[in-house]
Each structure stands twice: as C-alpha cells, then as structure tokens.
Amino acid sequence: MHEGELTLDDAAAGQLIARRFPELGELPLRRVDTAGTVNTIVRVGDELVARFPLLGASEAELTGEAAAMDEFSSMSPFAAPRSFGIAPPSDGYPSAWSVQTWVEGELADPERDAASELLAADLASLITALRAADVRGRVFDGHGRGGDLLDHEEWVAHCLEQSGHLIDEPRATALWARLRMLPPSGADVMSHRDLTPFNLLVGGQDGAARLCGVLDTGGFGPADRALDLVAAWHLLDAPARQVLRDDVGAGEVEWRRGAAWAFQQAMGLVWYYEQSNPPMSALGLSTMRRLLTDEELSALA
Template sequence: MHEGELALEPGVAAQLIARRFPELRGVPLRPVSTTGTVNRIIRVGDALVARFPIVGASVDELVREAAALDEFAASSPFPAPRSYGTASASEEFDSAWAVQTWIEGDVADPERSATSEQLAHDLVALISALRCVDVRGRVFDGRGRGGSLGDHDEWVATCLMRSEHLVDTARAARLWAALRELPSADTAVMSHRDLTPFNLLIAEHEGATRLAGVLDGGDFGPADPALDLVAAWHLFDAPVRRIIRAGVCPDDAEWHRGAAWALQQALGLGWYYARSNPAMSALGISTVERVLADAELSALVD
C-alpha cells in the first residue's frame, strides 16, 4: 500500500513477541486480515493483539500513542483497546511496535449500516462522551485533520486531479471551495480523530446493530469538534445522519465542517488505495458520493 513497507515473516514476529514479552512465549499467534493501512495485525492468544507498523514508527511515537489509547479507553462508553506494552526497533524489524488488548466485534460496513438507527444513537453517545473529557489545557497538535480546513487545499487539489475517473471532481471542487471558507472552531474538544467504519466494531443485539467497540484511539486528542462527525457521512444515509445531527446538536457551520472533513478524507482514499486496498477505496468513493448528493450542501454550490 505504501512505499518502503517493512517486511515481517511470521516466525520473526513470534521471536520478537517472545523476546519482549516472555510471558507470551508459546501463546498461539494468528495473522489478522484487515482493511487497515498502518499496521500488520497479529492476534496473540485470545486477549491480545500485536501491531507492527507497515512503514515504521519510533518508540516515542508508540509510547505517546499508548498513553492516548488508555485515555481514550477510559473515556469511551464502549469497549476500546488498552496498551499492553511497546517494543523498540531491532535488527529483525526496523520499527517500534506494540501490543494491545483485543476487542471482539465485526467491522462496521458503510452499506449494511447505512440505515441503522440504533448504531447512530450509539455514535451520538460516543461523540458526546468524548466531548465531555477535559482537554486539560491541550490544543490541536497540528497532525492530520482537525485544525484549519484551508491547510489541506494542496492535498485536496492533488486528490481531485487523481480522482477524475472515480467521482464528480468538478462538483467536489466547487463544494470544497465553499466549505473551506467556513469559520474555524472557536475551541477544540477531545476527539477520536479517525471515526471511519473500519475503526468501529458492531454486533447484533436483539435484532439491532449496536456499537460493540472502538479501535485506534491512539490519536485521541483535542481537535475541531466537527471532526468526529465524519462518521455520519462515512456510515449513514441522509435520514439516519439526521439522528447524529439531532443528538450531537452542532450548529450549521460545525455540521458543514464535519462534511468537509469527511470529503477531505474520502477524496484521499478512493484513488490512493484503488489497487492496494479496494475496501478502503470503496469507502472513499461512497463517502464522496454521499457528501455530493446531500441537498443542504448542494445548495452551497448550485
């Protein structure tokens, strides 16, 4: 999926895990096939999972991520992984890596979950709970999405150029031009920062689709309150998106910024992962189409 990916043989992974965590020596290991784009995932017994970065990470990065992961798990009303430990790079694997607790559930599907009202209510509960966490004087750290929309103009332009065969790029360009002029958030709130379907685990309960867990909380931190609203656009059709809007109660500018963050993210997924990760690419295309089809947003450019 990326240039410079690190190779990792199963036997090497077993050696690394046993050396760093002797108590796990001999525990069954099972590679897990996922749509993830950052880590190779290996199940360690029934309770743990090892995450080996695909393009490398420093131990300082993973220690920071572990602290954020534990803060997120303590703040989320739904199950989330906690850090078990980190390991430094070695001759066998030129990156730091980590072990976390395992959370059961099926990955949410942007098509099958599109009309799930109970899942929307669960996401309202999640987003609302995260917003109540004290930022403790912290501000947006400048990494990725969550600051100023205009900072992403160059990336969006690149994505539009690469996506002409996938989506209506002329319309997407007009909409981005309108949305990027929205006022930025006055204050930041604590945010998961990547509430895509592949980070949301679901389970069926009494005939309804419920949120069973939330993955990848390692970027938990202050950001634009609109950022976690991307989940509404990635997952739901228009009627169910209204449940998110009514439950979270954003003003119009915040709601529209949520659509802008979803558009920015989705435009990068479609073309970039077209061959290497078809499921991620399909998510990007479907989200762009949802944003472009929204009547309220269309009024901004028609």
C-alpha cells in the first residue's frame, strides 16, 4: 500500500515476540486480516495483540501512543485497548512495535449498520464522554486532521483531480469550496481523531448493532470539536445521523464542519487505495455518497 513498507512473516513475528516478551513465547499467534493501513496485526493468545508499524515508528512515538491509549480507555464508556508493552527497533524489525490488549467485537459496517439508531446514540455517548476529558492545557499537535481545514486545500484538490472516474468531481469540488471556509465552532476538545468504521466494534442481537469497543486510540488528543463527527458520515444514513447530531447537540456550523473533515478523509481514501486496499477505497466512496446526497449539504453545493 505504501512505498518503503516494512514486511514481516509469521515466523519472524513469533521470534520477535518471544525475545522481547518471554512470558508470551508459548502463546499461539494468529495474523489478523484487516483493511488497516498502518500496522501488521498479530493476535497473541486470546487477550493480547502485537502491532508492527508498516512505515516505522520510534520508541518515543509508541510510548506517547500508549499513554494516549490508556487515557482514552479511562474516559471511554466502551471497551478500548490498553498498553501491555513496547519493543525497541532491532535487527529483526527496524521499527519499534507494541503489544496491547485485545478487544472483542465485529468491525462496524457502513452498509449493514447504517440504519442503527441505537449505534448512533452509542456514538454520541462516546463523543460526549471524550469531550468531557480535561484538555490539561494541551493543544492540537498539528498532525493530520483536527486543525485548520484550509491547511488541507492542496491535498483535497489533488485528490479531486485523481478521482473524476469514481465520483461526481464538479459537484464534490463545489461542496468542498463551501465546507472548507467554515470557522471553528468552539474550543478544541479531546478527540479520538479517527472514528472510522474500521476502528469501531459492534455487537448486538436481532440485527440491532450496538457499539461495544473502540480501536486505534493512540491518537487521542485535543482537536477541533467537530472532528469526531466524521463517524456520522462514515457509518450512518440520514435518520441515524440525525440521532447522533441531536444527542451530541451539534449546531449548524459544528455539524457541517464535521462533514468537512469527513470529506477530507474520504477523498484521501477514494483513489489512493483503489487498487491496493479496495475496502478502504469503498469506505471513501460510501462516505462521499452520503455527503453528496445529503439534503442540507446539497443546498450548499
């Protein structure tokens, strides 16, 4: 998926885990097939999982992620991983890597779960709980989404140019032109910062999906209060989105700014992963469909 991506076979993963964490050396290992784009994932026994960064990471970076994970878990009303340990780069793998607790559940699906108003209410509860966390004087770190929408202007323009065969480019361009100018709707709050379906675990009975876990929480930190609203556009159809909006209490600017962040993220998925990761590209396409057919947003384009 990425130039310079690190590879790791199962035997090497087992050797690395046993060397760094001897107490885990006898546990069975299972590679986890995932649409994720950041780590090779290996389940360790029933309760742990090892994550090997595809593009490399330092011990300091993973230590920061571990602290963010534990802070997120302490605030989340739903299960989330906790850090177990970190391994330094070595001859066997030129990147630091980590082990964390496993969280049970099924990945949320933007088609199957789109109409679940119970899931929408759960997501609102999650976002509200995260916003209640103390920022403790911290500010947005400047990485990725969650700062100034206009910082992403060049990237979105490039994505639109690459995606004309996949989406209605003129209509999308017109919508972005309006969304990118929206001002912040308040002070930054603590945010997951990547609430996509691939990071949300669901359970439930009789087809009623409920949120039961949250993954990839190492980016937990201050960001635009609208950022976590991307979950509404990535996962839910219009009636369920309205439930989330009402429960969170999002006003017009905040709601539309959440749509802007979803637009920015989706456009990066649509074309970039078209060949290398079709499920990720499909997520981008379904999100863009929701954005481009939403009645409120259509009036802006």
